[in-house]
Amino acid sequence: MYRLYCRIYQNIFRLASYVLPFHEPRILEGVHSLLRLPQVIRDHKISRLLLVTDPGLVKIGLIAPIQKTLKDAEIQVVLYDKTVANPTIDNIEEAASLYRENRCQALLAIGGGSPMDLAKGAGARIGNPRKTIPQMRGVLKVPRKIPPLFVVPTTAGTGSETTLAAVITDSRTHEKYALNDPKLIPYYGVLDPTLTVRLPKHITSTTGMDALTHAVEAFIGRSNTRYTEKMALESVRLIYGNLKKAYDDGNDLLARANMQKAAFKAGVAFTRAYVGYVHALAHTLGGFYQVPHGLANAVILPYVLDYFGQKAFRRLAILADAAGIAEPQDSAKTKAQKFIASIRTLNASMNIPEKLPGIIREEDLPQMAQRAFHEGNPLYPVPKFMGISELLSIYRCIM
Secondary structure, eight states: OHHHHHHHHHHHHHHHTTTSOOOOOEEEESTTGGGGHHHHHHHTTOOEEEEEOOHHHHHTTSHHHHHHHHHHTTOEEEEEOOOOSSOBHHHHHHHHHHHHHTTOOEEEEEESHHHHHHHHHHHHHHHOTTSOTGGGOEESOOOSOOOOEEEEESSSSOOTTTOSEEEEEETTTTEEEEEEOGGGSOSEEEEOGGGGTTOOHHHHHHHHHHHHHHHHHHHHSSOOOHHHHHHHHHHHHHHHHHHHHHHHOTTOHHHHHHHHHHHHHHHHHHHHHOOOHHHHHHHHHHHHHOOOHHHHHHHHHHHHHHHHGGGTHHHHHHHHHHHTOOOTTOOHHHHHHHHHHHHHHHHHHTTOOSOOTTTSOGGGHHHHHHHHHHHHTTTOOOSSOOOHHHHHHHHHHHO
8 A cells, every 4th residue: 555655646746747847957068168157147137145155165176267267257255164075954954144244135056965065955946045954854845935146166076056956964963964955956957077176086977977876767657758868878878978989088078068968857757756775875875974975875776776677678778779888689688688788887986896895884874774774665656566675675785
């Protein structure tokens, strides 16, 4: 009966996706496209904004030139640079307070998924001052619109520049959960490949596998539309054609640009078709032990696909064709197995481990499995359901 309830719940949200006010952010893309952003901001009659980023980007000198460009365009910038890897409620409250104190008119997030998630969370609090972050947890619980949000990703993976999700960590309970609402979709995104050329190899690899996980989980789930299928397949093609190139040569601007497109398309796909148990397991792993989200997804993905077995063979076979790793005469089962094997091979080629030994504590497993279960069910339209014992088995596989 519970599985029937989950499918009914998922079908309701699938039907709702046709009427919900989704929008894709307007995109500035191409080499040095960031230079066009100040004029866009001015065109929206915004003269004071809160710039949300992290201390690492400030340290390497990426933020100062952007601040100067904005200042030259007569846009006042208030800087919040305390974003942590898994942004917390405390981060959000600090940023929202800074926004209010300085009477800002918009938010600009620069960085990976963490600054973008933090900016979305802060926007939700600014637009809904009587609602706490825990009260807006879940789906469609952000009552009022947020301030204008401009985002500049410096990685190619999270897709946060196009999604309705903000993933937040409660540092007191170690819970990591999402706010999901179309009001959180940014106004504008900037896909400038020059901002990603200085990424360390391990960030290039794990964020790229994050994008692949988004595309795969969206495509094999049961809430697809023709459009989400198209976006997911295009993302997989781009990732298989460009991720290793970007990893091997960080200065390959074409590969970098194509990976940004792949992350964006995967974001469009999973915003409407959702993700699955890989994310539920990875979010909990990040909440408990601060494991980077892309790394967790990369390690967990093949184990979950193995578990789905024949329930996912047909869809994985289509992905194998899109990735260019299957032969026409292969059966659906063979294509699916080749696709799963290719994920492990791609991980290994970029020094991503098969397991994460020494991280998970045995005594944490029951609570971790419970949290992953409640994130995944009833919302995620997975090919095959997992119970607590199956989720525990995945955690034990990667220990």
